[in-house]
Every structure is written in structure tokens, then in C-alpha cells.
Amino acid sequence: MPQCPFVHRNGTGRDALVQAYCDAGSAIHAALRKLADAAPNQRDYYPLGEDAWRLAKREHESRVERLGSVLTELQALAEHCADTDT
Numbered sequence: 001m002p003q004c005p006f007v008h009r010n011g012t013g014r015d016a017l018v019q020a021y022c023d024a025g026s027a028i029h030a031a032l033r034k035l036a037d038a039a040p041n042q043r044d045y046y047p048l049g050e051d052a053w054r055l056a057k058r059e060h061e062s063r064v065e066r067l068g069s070v071l072t073e074l075q076a077l078a079e080h081c082a083d084t085d086t
Helices: 013-035 050-082
Strands: none
Touching: 013 050
């Protein structure tokens, strides 16, 4: 769980925080769609040897996983703020 903000009268408003986290999450969703388009194609790697494509695929999967992790954190932050009473 990420460090969540304390929503209070003197800080950023709950709705603004939720909107910011949701907007960032939408951008991550868009990035994940673009990243899917950039998945390695085996035809682009076979001249480099049989291990090249497997390595490229693992690297790609790692990128997807890292973005997914950021998205999960943003969702948790948005939910925390949305559930907070001020």
C-alpha cells in the first residue's frame, strides 16, 4: 500500500486528489495499450539467435508489470481518498 495523503480542510481537496489519481491511471491505461502494440515480434529477433526473442519478451513483460504496479498504486490512492470523510 502506498503512503496515502491525509485529506483535510487545509490540504488538497478530496475530489481534486481523486481526479488527479484517476487521470494518472487513465494515462497508464493508455500507455499499457501502446505498450501492447510495441510487444516484441519473434520475426524481428530470430536473426540474433534463439535467446534474443525470449530476452526481449521477458523485458517487455517486465515493463508491463511495472506499469501495472503503478496503476495498482494509483487505484489504491484514489480509493483511499474517495473513502475519506473530511
